[in-house]
Amino acid sequence: MNKLDKVKKTHHGHNVRRMREVLGIKQGALAIMLDMPQQTLSDKEAKEIIDDETLDKISKALNVPLKVLQEMKEDPATIIFDHPTFAEGSIGNVGGDSIQYNSPVEKIIELTNEKVALYERMLELEKEKIAWLEKLLSDKK
Structure with missing residues (x-):
């Protein structure tokens, strides 16, 4: 198995964390929405596989399709877009002009x-x- 095969693997917990962060929802707030302790949610975000029932509850709380959390893969582009450089919406500098990521x-x-x-x-x-x-x-x- 090469490096790319490892990177493209689906990790439910990472998907939950990424969607939560993209939506600007704190871990504690999501835990309250799910009626579970924050530590339990933290443990779930560390798990590679989350049971379908729990993942369904999380998807409803985040208001995202279940398939997104189940099938979103970690690939190099995702990792790059998670980088703080892109958090402000700027992709780069081309000839002095900033390109915006919409x-x-x-x-x-x-x-x-x-x-x-x-x-x-x-x-x-x-x-x-x-x-x-x-x-x-x-x-x-």
Whole structure:
């Protein structure tokens, strides 16, 4: 087995970690979403193979297709794009001009942020509803 064969292997735990980081979700936050201790999630991210049931829960929490977490391979390009140079969106310098990497991941992050804002608004409405119902109950007594 040569070096490239080793690199192209699927590693569920690394896939979970990479998708979580791309989406800007902290490990602790994902652990809460999955109702598991952070250490358990950390252990899962270190595992090469994660059982399908757990991987399905994680994919739903991250809002990504299960197949992505199951089949995304670690190849040299992925490793390069994980490098901090590309974290800011700059691929390189060609003749003094910076080339921008436009990724669909940016759209996923934007949609996730919109989803968070929606949940926060819904939570605020629920709190108002509870306060209103508590007031009604106290007025009846």
